[in-house]
Amino acid sequence: MKPRRPCSHPSCPELTSDRYCDKHQKQVTQEYDRRRGSAASRGYGSRWRKASKRFLEEHPLCVACEREGKLTPSKIVDHIKPHKGDMMLFWDESNWQALCKRCHDIKTAREDGRWG
Numbered sequence: 001m002k003p004r005r006p007c008s009h010p011s012c013p014e015l016t017s018d019r020y021c022d023k024h025q026k027q028v029t030q031e032y033d034r035r036r037g038s039a040a041s042r043g044y045g046s047r048w049r050k051a052s053k054r055f056l057e058e059h060p061l062c063v064a065c066e067r068e069g070k071l072t073p074s075k076i077v078d079h080i081k082p083h084k085g086d087m088m089l090f091w092d093e094s095n096w097q098a099l100c101k102r103c104h105d106i107k108t109a110r111e112d113g114r115w116g
């Protein structure tokens with residue numbers, strides 16, 4: 001028999017042989033899962049990092065600069081149509097374009113409505 005002691009949750013009177021009583025153990029586990037889930041969905045994750053790296057290797061020049069006859073190394077994979085969280089659009093490579101930082105900033109600023 002393990003000694004029973006009060007639940008580690010502040011002001012919970014339950015005695016338990018674990019860190020938390022059953023109720024609070026569940027709560028703590030849920031909270032942990034929730035946080036871990038949001039950390040993975042925050043940003044694009046490693047899958048996107050890998051995919052965009054490969055895309056930039058295949059498209060080493062900024063397409064917007066290329067249209068103006070300039071040759072600039074691409075740095076960022078941009079979504080031509082803003083995906084707004086739509087995963088189909090997000091992973092659709094026909095919706096991707098390689099941009100340099102400057103062109104990406106200009107496009108983002110335009111989409112945010114700060115320009116024009």
Ligand SMILES: [Zn+2]
Pocket residue numbers: 007008009012013014020021022023024
């Ligand atoms: Zn408790």
Ligand SMILES: [Zn+2]
Pocket residue numbers: 062063064065066072099100101102103104
């Ligand atoms: Zn450019």
